[in-house]
Amino acid sequence: MPADLSQTRVMVAVFAMHGCGPCEEFLPRFTAHVERFQRTGYPFVILRPGAKLRPGQIPVMIYNAAAEDSELQAFADRLGIAATPTTAMLTRRGVTKLEGSLEDAQIDQLLYAAAQANR
Numbered sequence: 866m867p868a869d870l871s872q873t874r875v876m877v878a879v880f881a882m883h884g885c886g887p888c889e890e891f892l893p894r895f896t897a898h899v900e901r902f903q904r905t906g907y908p909f910v911i912l913r914p915g916a917k918l919r920p921g922q923i924p925v926m927i928y929n930a931a932a933e934d935s936e937l938q939a940f941a942d943r944l945g946i947a948a949t950p951t952t953a954m955l956t957r958r959g960v961t962k963l964e965g966s967l968e969d970a971q972i973d974q975l976l977y978a979a980a981q982a983n984r
Contacts, residue, residue, distance in 0.1 A: 875982040891966040
C-alpha cells in the first residue's frame with residue numbers, strides 16, 4: 866500500500882493481473898494517457914515503490930490484483946473489485962469504479978474527473 870495519502874483529494878487505482886489479456890492490452894494505453902496528461906500540465910504521478918508524493922499531485926496506483934498481500938486484498942475487497950482490469954477513482958466523497966478495458970474516451974473522462982476533484 867502507498868505511504869501517506871492523507872493529504873490527497875483524489876487518487877486513481879487500477880487493478881490488473883499478469884496473464885489477463887484485457888489487462889495487458891489496457892495498461893500500456895492507460896499509462897500513455899496518464900503520461901500525455903502529465904506532459905500537458907496535469908499533476909498525475911504513477912507511484913512506484915519508494916516514490917514520494919508531493920502536495921497537489923494526483924497519485925495513480927497500479928496494483929497486481931493477484932498479489933498475495935492481505936492488505937492489498939482487503940483494500941480490493943472494500944472497493945468491491947470483482948474483475949480485472951478495474952479502474953477506480955477514489956475521492957473523499959466516494960468511489961467511481963469502471964470495469965474492463967476502457968475505451969480511450971473513458972480513460973480521458975476519468976482523468977479529467979480526477980483533475981477536477983483535485984481542485
